[in-house]
Amino acid sequence: MPNSEPGLDFVRAPPSVDNQAGTSAPLCTPAYRIQPGLAAAIALKKSGHNVVVLEKDSGLGGSSGEPDGCARVAANGSKILLDWDLEAMALANATFLPSFWLYKYGPEEAPGSNVLGLHNYEDSLFKEAQMEGRHMVFRHRSLLRILYEKLQPQDNTKAGGDADCGPHVSVLFGAEVVNVDCAACAVTLRSGEVHTADAIIGADGERGIVRRVLMDEENAGPDSATGLALYSAIVPKALVVQNGIADMFEDGNLSSIWAGPNRGNRNGVMEGEAEDVNICLYTPDSSQDGTWKDETEMTITDVLGSCDARIRQLAGLAGPATCVQIKKPYELESWVSSSGRVLALGQAAHPFAPAAFHCYSAALEDGAFIGRIFSHTRDHARVPEFFHAFQEHREPRCARMNGADNVYIQLMTMPDGVMQEGRDAGLRANHAAGRSVLDGDLQDVQDEFIFVCVEVAAASIRSN
Ligand SMILES: Cc1cc2nc3c(=O)[nH]c(=O)nc-3n(C[C@H](O)[C@H](O)[C@H](O)COP(=O)(O)OP(=O)(O)OC[C@H]3O[C@@H](n4cnc5c(N)ncnc54)[C@H](O)[C@@H]3O)c2cc1C
Secondary structure, eight states: OOOSSOOBEESOOOGGGOOOTTTTOOBEEEEESSHHHHHHHHHHHHTTOEEEEEESSSSTTSOTTSOOOEEEEOHHHHHHHHHTTOHHHHHHHOEEOOEEEEEESSOOSSTTTTEEEEEEOOHHHHHHTTOOOOOEEEEHHHHHHHHHHHTSHHHHHHTTOOTTTSOOEEEEETOOEEEEETTTTEEEETTSOEEEOSBEEEOSOTTSHHHHHHHHHTTOOOOEEEEEEEEEEEEOHHHHHHTTOGGGGOTTOOEEEEEOSSOEEEEEEOOSSSOOEEEEEEESSOOOOOOTTSOOSSOGGGGOOSOOHHHHHHHHTOOSOEEEEEEEOOOOSOSBOTTSOEEEOGGGTSOOOTTOTTHHHHHHHHHHHHHHHHTTOOOGGGHHHHHHHHHHHHHHHHHHHHHHHHHHHHHHTOOSSHHHHHHHHHHHHHHHTTOOTTSGGGHHHHHHHHHHHHHHHHHHHHHO
16 A cells, blocks of 8 residues: 555664654564564555564575475465465465365275265355465465565565655564563564564564563463374475375375374375475374474384374375474463563464464464554554554454364364264265265364355455
8 A cells, every 4th residue: 555654663673774763654563583474564564564574594484404394375364365466476386275085094904994085175165255265285485485575675666666665674584583672662683683663573483582571471381281293294296106106196186184093194285396295293102392493303104103004105205304292372361562562473472283274374364464454553652552453353263263273183183982983973974975074063163164264255355
């Protein structure tokens, strides 16, 4: 909406590039961190505000030696990418997820004995919700690159704006925040540099400083362990082909989920340069408290347990794996600091389990939403009011998405027993009747997808 009135400064530039905070200067946010940080930066820039994104990594998505990830963007998130004119880039870098096969995780006792059924994300679901988005799967770094390129100055010029006079976004790499001063609305970098702003958005993840600062304000206890960890790795498609298991991912069979006991596994093709395969395993066998960037102490084959021979073969071909513990996170009462000037967003505000279906789409929604809210003001005094409005609107929705994701993980990793027998019988009955495998008993989980589509479609209509 380029506007001749200056906006606000969100995590603001260093003092040498003074943004006249306290006057009617652009609202500037230090939106530090990447995915929702970049998404929020895109949306705030559209709303006419200046943003400085501070990222501790030296380059986009970390160094090339670090493991890459798999970004599954549910339809509500991909709709936002389309709204931001990123369709061509998204189509060139993602694969669609129209359906998935569901299997029992254990060894196959007879041909086909593991099959539980096929789930289709029906076209009608998207059509009813007037959604153009589809579930899409990217490489983590590809998604970051798409968002980052959207922020480059030529986009401003293309949109008819003036690259020199319009709202300005800069992304500073190697800029690790070591302190957040909520009262002064300032952050200090490891280099000693201090950035002040009209507002600070902390999109620095569930282990980041902003969440910690807000937890300290609430005297919160730590997140608690659940005993499950998520292993993630990428298998080069060439190896899948060479080893004769490409049929696992052919004929539209791009993704499969393998359920319990006590483990869950999801495999799927990621489009992009190589169409490689991502393997994700929920396992009770590792207590390593790792991150998305650290290589694992044990290999993925060490923590597979008893499984189908094809899964073991696939896992044996995987590149470096990461291991992230699944925790029951402390739920922040307030996503906003008591000063009203610092907001947590993305995983920092509402941590999803690793590899949950809505991690990325919720982060994209957060970014789009913060931009929409701040399109209504250029008044510095209203930052606390708008930050609180953000939480008020986003918290219930994120809680519903998070709840649906947790149900999926519980269903996937359910131990053998009476409940699991009921689950399998219901799924198999759906499949035998030609229905999608998650229909019926699991309608609540399905409904969440429908709700997601409807609500975002409505929001997009309102914003037009
Ligand atoms: C390398 C990587 C790979 C991932 N792969 C997957 C995957 O395969 N599947 C999946 O479901 N999710 C993955 N994720 C998580 C996924 O990105 C998030 O769940 C989602 O995008 C929302 O993330 P977030 O930005 O809120 O937090 P995060 O993704 O945790 O990002 C936090 C960011 O903040 C930066 N940061 C942290 N502290 C500071 C600081 N003090 N100063 C400056 N910058 C800081 C970090 O470098 C990082 O870029 C991955 C994350 C990363 C970083």
